Amino acid sequence: MFNSSAMASASIGFLLFSLVVILVFRLSRAAVWRQGVLLIANLVFLAFFVTNPVAWLPFIAFLAYGYIALHLRSARLWPLVTIGVVAFIWLKRYSFLPSWSFLPFPYVTLGLSYIFFRVLHLIIDSRDSPQRVSLVSYLNYTLNFTTLLSGPIQRYQNFVSPPLPLDAFSAGRALERIVIGFFKVNVLSAIFSGIQHDSLAALGLPLTFESCVIHGAVGLAAYPLYLYCNFAGYIDIVIGVARFLDIELPENFNRPFASDNFMNFWGRWHMTLSDWLKTYVYNPLLMSLMRRYPAPSTEPFLAVFAFFFTFFLIGVWHGQTSQFLVFGLLQGLGVSAVKLYQVMMGKWMGRKQYRALANGTVYNFFARGLTFTWYAFTLLWFWSNWAQMGTLAHEMGFIASMTAIGVMFLGSSLVIEAWERLRAALLSVRAGGEPVVMSRYLRTVWGTTLAVVALATLLLINAPAPDIVYKGF
Amino acid sequence: MLAEQVATPSESAPRKLLPRRDWILLPLLSVCTVVFLLVASELVTRYFWPAQEEDTCFANGRFRPNCTATVKVPEGQWSVDRYNECGYRSATNCQTKPAGAFRIVVMGSSGAHGLYIPSEETFAVKAAGALQKQSGRTVDVQNLGIPNTTPSQWYARLDEVLALHPDAVIFTVTPFDVEQTRTALSGSATPPLKPGVFKRIQHAVTQSRAVLMGQHLLFSNRDRFVRFYMLYGDKADFLRQPLTAAWQKRYADLDSIVARAADRLNAAHITFYLLAMPSRAEAALMNNPERPANTDPLSFGEQIAAIAARHGATYIDGVDALSHVSKPENFFYVVDGHIKPEGQSLIARKVGETIHVQ
Numbered sequence: 001m002f003n004s005s006a007m008a009s010a011s012i013g014f015l016l017f018s019l020v021v022i023l024v025f026r027l028s029r030a031a032v033w034r035q036g037v038l039l040i041a042n043l044v045f046l047a048f049f050v051t052n053p054v055a056w057l058p059f060i061a062f063l064a065y066g067y068i069a070l071h072l073r074s075a076r077l078w079p080l081v082t083i084g085v086v087a088f089i090w091l092k093r094y095s096f097l098p099s100w101s102f103l104p105f106p107y108v109t110l111g112l113s114y115i116f117f118r119v120l121h122l123i124i125d126s127r128d129s130p131q132r133v134s135l136v137s138y139l140n141y142t143l144n145f146t147t148l149l150s151g152p153i154q155r156y157q158n159f160v161s162p163p164l165p166l167d168a169f170s171a172g173r174a175l176e177r178i179v180i181g182f183f184k185v186n187v188l189s190a191i192f193s194g195i196q197h198d199s200l201a202a203l204g205l206p207l208t209f210e211s212c213v214i215h216g217a218v219g220l221a222a223y224p225l226y227l228y229c230n231f232a233g234y235i236d237i238v239i240g241v242a243r244f245l246d247i248e249l250p251e252n253f254n255r256p257f258a259s260d261n262f263m264n265f266w267g268r269w270h271m272t273l274s275d276w277l278k279t280y281v282y283n284p285l286l287m288s289l290m291r292r293y294p295a296p297s298t299e300p301f302l303a304v305f306a307f308f309f310t311f312f313l314i315g316v317w318h319g320q321t322s323q324f325l326v327f328g329l330l331q332g333l334g335v336s337a338v339k340l341y342q343v344m345m346g347k348w349m350g351r352k353q354y355r356a357l358a359n360g361t362v363y364n365f366f367a368r369g370l371t372f373t374w375y376a377f378t379l380l381w382f383w384s385n386w387a388q389m390g391t392l393a394h395e396m397g398f399i400a401s402m403t404a405i406g407v408m409f410l411g412s413s414l415v416i417e418a419w420e421r422l423r424a425a426l427l428s429v430r431a432g433g434e435p436v437v438m439s440r441y442l443r444t445v446w447g448t449t450l451a452v453v454a455l456a457t458l459l460l461i462n463a464p465a466p467d468i469v470y471k472g473f
Numbered sequence: 474m475l476a477e478q479v480a481t482p483s484e485s486a487p488r489k490l491l492p493r494r495d496w497i498l499l500p501l502l503s504v505c506t507v508v509f510l511l512v513a514s515e516l517v518t519r520y521f522w523p524a525q526e527e528d529t530c531f532a533n534g535r536f537r538p539n540c541t542a543t544v545k546v547p548e549g550q551w552s553v554d555r556y557n558e559c560g561y562r563s564a565t566n567c568q569t570k571p572a573g574a575f576r577i578v579v580m581g582s583s584g585a586h587g588l589y590i591p592s593e594e595t596f597a598v599k600a601a602g603a604l605q606k607q608s609g610r611t612v613d614v615q616n617l618g619i620p621n622t623t624p625s626q627w628y629a630r631l632d633e634v635l636a637l638h639p640d641a642v643i644f645t646v647t648p649f650d651v652e653q654t655r656t657a658l659s660g661s662a663t664p665p666l667k668p669g670v671f672k673r674i675q676h677a678v679t680q681s682r683a684v685l686m687g688q689h690l691l692f693s694n695r696d697r698f699v700r701f702y703m704l705y706g707d708k709a710d711f712l713r714q715p716l717t718a719a720w721q722k723r724y725a726d727l728d729s730i731v732a733r734a735a736d737r738l739n740a741a742h743i744t745f746y747l748l749a750m751p752s753r754a755e756a757a758l759m760n761n762p763e764r765p766a767n768t769d770p771l772s773f774g775e776q777i778a779a780i781a782a783r784h785g786a787t788y789i790d791g792v793d794a795l796s797h798v799s800k801p802e803n804f805f806y807v808v809d810g811h812i813k814p815e816g817q818s819l820i821a822r823k824v825g826e827t828i829h830v831q
Contacts, residue, residue, distance in 0.1 A: 168491035172499075194694065204762075444499050448506040460687045461701075 010185035010234060012458070015178070017045070018146075018241045025245055038140045038245070045145035050108050058091055058107045066119035067138050070126045080123055088116045094320040111148040113317065117276050118142050122156055124280060129157075146238040146245070150231065152252040153272040163246035172440065174243035176447045181236025183450040184229040187457050192226035195219075203395045209403075216396050216404030221412060223383055224376045228256065231270070257416055260358065260367040261342075262334040262374055266311065269375075273314060282310040300343040307339050308332035318382065327381040334374050368420075369413025373405060376412075514683035522547040522682055526589075528554060535619065536560040546589040547685055548806040549813070555592065562586060562595075562616040570638050574611040575830045577601065578634050580627045581645030583811055584750040585618030594814035597643075599821035600828070608830035618645065623653045624730045631737055641828060642738055643746040643789070644731070648711050648755065648773050654726045689807045695757045698802070702754045703765055712754060712768045728780045735784035746828065748789040749777035750812065750820060753805035759796045771796070787827060794823040 021041040025034055050056065065087060069080045091109055093102050118141060122133065133141075133156070141159050164170070199219035203212065232253045242249045250272050259265035266274045286306040293302060315328020345354045357363055380389060393401065427435040436442065524547040530540035536556040545551045559567035570576050579585050579597045587595030601614040615637055617630065627644060634642060678684055692698040703709050710717045716724075731747065738745040751773065758770035774792030781788035795801040795816065804816030812820070 168495075194697075197696075198694075440495070440499065441502060444502045445506045448503045449510060452507055452510050456687065460684070460691055 010182060010237060014237075015182075015241075017041075017048075018244075021145075022241070022244045034246075035136050035140060038144075039136055042140060042143040042145045042148075045148065046110070046143065049110055054105065055107045058103060059109070059112065062087055062091065062112065062115070062119070063139070063142060066115075066122065066142065067133075067135065069119075070122045070133060070138075073126060077124065077127060081120060084116070084120055084123065088112065092320055095322065111143075114147065114149075114151050114153060115142050117153045117273075118156070120280065121153075121276065125156070144242075144247075146242040146247070147249065150234055151270075151272055152235060152238075152250050153276050154247075154249055158250065159247065164243075164248055166244065166246060170243060172444075174240040176443060177236045177240035177243070179447045179451045179454070181233040181238075181240065183454040184233025184236065186233075186454045189226050189229035189233060190457070190461075192222045192229060196222035196226060200392070203392065209400060212396055212400045213403045213407055216392075216400060217407040217411060220376050220380070220404065221372075221408050223379050224257075224372065227379070228253070228269075257372055257412075258368065258420060259371050260364050261338045262371050263307070263338045263342075265371050265375060266314075266331075266335060273317075277310050277314060281313060282306050285309060300339070304336040304339045304343075308336040311335045321385075323381045323385060327378060330378040330381065334378065365413050365417050368416045369409050369411075372412040372416065373409040376408060377405065511683075515681060518547075518682040518686045522686060524682070525551075530554065530556055530560075536562065544589055546806060546809045546811070547682060548689060548809055549589045550591070552589055552591040559615075562592060562618065563614060564592065564598075565613050565615075567615055567637060571611050571613055574613040575604070575608070575641070576613045576615065576637065576639045577641045577643060577828070578637055578639040579614060579616045579618055579643045579645060580630070580634065581618045581643075581748075581750075582622050582647065582650050583618070583620035584647045584650075585643070585645035586616065586620050587618070587817060588620050588811050589806075589809065590811075590814050590817060594817055596817040596821040596824055599818060600824035603821065603825035604828060604830050607825070610830055612830060615639070624650055624727055625654070628730050628734050631734060635737070635741055635743075639743055640830075641744045641746060642734075643748050643824070644734065644786075645748045645750055646727070646777055647750045648752045651711065651720075651723050651727055651773075652708065654723045654730075685808050692807050695761065695800070695802050696763055698807075699754070699757050699761070699763075699765070702757070703768070709754065711773055712758060712770060714767050714769050714772065716772070724776050724780070728783065731780050731786065732784050735786050739785060744828075745784075745786040746789050747777055747781040747786045748791050748820070748824065749774045750791040751795055751801075753802055753807075753810050755792065756795050756801035756805060759801050760799075789824055789827045791820045791823055794819040 021037065025037045025041075028034070046056075065083065069075075069084065072080065090097060090101065091107075091112060122138070122141075126133070137160060141154075141156055144154075144159070147154060166174075196219050199215045199222065202215045203219065207215065235252045239249045239251070252270055252272050254268040254271060256265055256269035259268050286303060289302040289306060290299060309332065311334070312328040312332035315326075315331045316324055318324050318327060342354075345357075348354075349357065358367075384392070396404065426437050429436045431439070523545065525543055525545045528536070528542045528544050530536045530542040536554075538556060538558045538560045540556045540560070542554045543551060544554060554562060555564065557563050557565065557567050561567055565571070577597070577600075585597070587597065592598055595616070597614045597616050597618075601612040605612040617627075617634065619626075624644070624646065692701070703712070707717070707719055711720050735745050751770070755770040755773060758764045758768055761770075764770070771792060774790055778788040778790065780786075795804060798804070798819065804819065805812050
């Protein structure tokens with residue numbers, strides 16, 4: 001019933017589908033035409049995944065709730081939001097809910113995690129905005145095929161803002177984004193996934209202490225790199241495709257591994273998610289807490305609590321099981337620990353001196369490695385389950401595990417520093433006022449190279465495995 | 474990746490027009506990049522992985538007598554093939570059996586021939602050396618293996634074999650040989666069709682050294698290789714349990730060929746051996762904790778052993794020879810699929826343990 005492989009965003013199928021939509025979309029500049037084409041494209045895209053109408057009923061009901069709720073401007077906000085949150089948790093079958101309460105038939109939850117954010121944002125912001133949201137606009141916004149599966153989370157006001165004209169430069173940049181994204185997903189993320197898989201498989205064999213540490217460190221470190229290439233690559237593709245549809249999607253990543261602390265990291269990783277939660281959870285929660293506890297001395301600690309709660313929600317949103325609960329706790333712990341540290345260091349050293357320390361080369365060197373290491377560690381609860389973690393812990397033992405984390409910390413500090421220096425060096429070579437590497441000629445060559453390598457990789461992995469050949473006979 | 478988040482001209486800044494020359498220059502640059510990458514990758518891989526896959530001594534289904542050829546598969550080493558006066562891959566005279574020597578005739582396809590492997594590294598020569606040391610008797614081996622031949626073609630040469638007055642005959646059987654059995658028996662009177670354009674392009678791509686290197690890198694990983702190999706239907710069915718009707722028929726056909734050969738060899742008081750030589754796919758499944766369900770890498774050897782037992786032949790378990798080593802799939806060339814010299818050594822040891830030189 002569920003067949004999504006052909007429409008995975010990094011697939012040739014998705015690109016061909018997007019090309020058809022773009023060509024039809026651009027046949028006319030009329031708003032009615034373009035809205036209609038997008039709507040049909042979004043519905044056809046959904047149909048690729050599931051054709052059974054019954055499976056769509058809960059999904060449609062959730063969309064209907066959203067549309068009705070956003071038009072009930074006179075109704076109280078929080079009950080409406082609560083209905084949406086409860087419906088989301090129930091439809092996603094969170095494990096703390098009793099299983100007898102779930103619907104007894106298979107149904108679609110495709111993209112529901114992101115639709116949930118879009119619907120809530122519409123309901124909350126509609127209180128302040130006099131703008132009427134038509135049904136077609138609502139459906140195109142919530143079901144936008146470029147952002148349905150994995151975001152980014154775009155605000156409605158940006159979605160309906162006047163279309164940006166597409167010129168040769170923006171078309172070229174959009175195509176470049178698609179190629180880079182395609183390469184990240186089909187080549188880089190596959191490489192990192194393979195490295196992680198091989199390292200973890202090696203841990204099951206009899207190894208020396210040193211080999212165990214190296215495999216453990218590599219296995220842990222490879223996953224965030226895989227996740228970044230996979231997720232950021234997908235985002236690159238959809239940003240590029242959307243640009244051809246005159247939609248400017250927000251960026252979702254900003255060199256996250258260059259972050260010097262975990263709070264900064266979440267300002268650069270899945271930015272639209274943290275931005276949404278900052279607007280609709282962190283800020284209101286902090287305001288509410290400050291009203292309740294107005295003493296200035298409590299403010300930093302209230303902020304710590306608000307951070308903890310917000311990032312705990314980020315973790316829990318990612319999955320329905322107890323592992324994601326712990327994942328969320330660790331995200332919250334990481335961010336609130338950074339906030340507490342900043343508050344205390346500011347008090348102890350003075351803000352100016354602390355800022356000077358935090359901008360130092362050696363401080364940054366270790367801070368980046370620590371940030372990466374903490375994130376890689378927390379991701380254990382993201383990609384594995386309790387049984388796998390138990391097996392890993394047993395295979396490695398406590399001392400090897402701690403040593404592996406230490407090795408990963410030092411290794412990642414070195415690699416990130418080397419990469420940042422290389423990047424700065426390349427960007428420092430300038431001609432005609434811009435870095436040479438940013439020239440459209442060099443980028444054309446680079447983009448073409450990435451496209452050829454990505455296509456060649458796709459062709460190779462889709463070819464049958466070699467068997468005996470008799471070329472000379 | 475480098476460009477990520479580097480400030481690019483804002484969409485709201487005054488629009489620049491792309492220079493007219495760029496409408497030609499940029500696509501041309503792209504095309505030139507593609508051509509350069511394809512040509513460069515092919516040249517570089519051909520430089521680092523030279524090959525001479527055609528054996529120039531091969532003509533009309535046989536090797537020319539007293540001929541020498543140099544061959545190399547891209548993944549392997551250079552090998553000099555010398556053929557004696559009968560066109561066999563043997564260092565010794567074929568017509569005159571040395572006095573007191575124990576003569577072994579090896580038959581089969583590429584596995585027996587030792588395709589792309591120096592003669593001294595083949596299991597036939599190595600086993601002969603070991604047997605000679607054990608027994609103190611001269612052991613002469615005549616290698617009649619011809620790549621891409623089938624068991625029925627080996628049987629068709631039995632008169633030639635008997636004329637050599639062997640003491641032992643080894644039929645070297647690989648899964649590929651069994652797969653080809655029915656093709657050879659049924660025969661095809663229809664000449665092959667001229668390949669279409671798409672087939673010719675496909676052929677050209679498969680001849681590409683860069684593609685081969687990519688395949689080598691990709692399929693060096695055992696799990697990936699197994700995953701993709703098991704996508705084959707009939708070709709991989711010999712690894713699946715229960716055996717399909719097609720493979721049962723193939724084994725039955727092999728059985729009838731072996732039966733006829735055994736009758737003639739037994740009548741001539743020649744010891745008949747059946748050697749099962751595994752394929753890379755089998756090796757990759759051995760000792761593999763992630764082996765797909767309903768697969769059995771030892772099944773091929775068991776079938777050959779049963780055929781041998783039914784007809785009074787002695788079974789040489791080449792499958793077992795590889796099942797006790799770590800990563801047995803590494804004893805085969807990744808893309809070419811043939812067994813490497815290291816693998817031939819393991820087979821040779823098994824041959825040496827099984828054959829009794831009296």
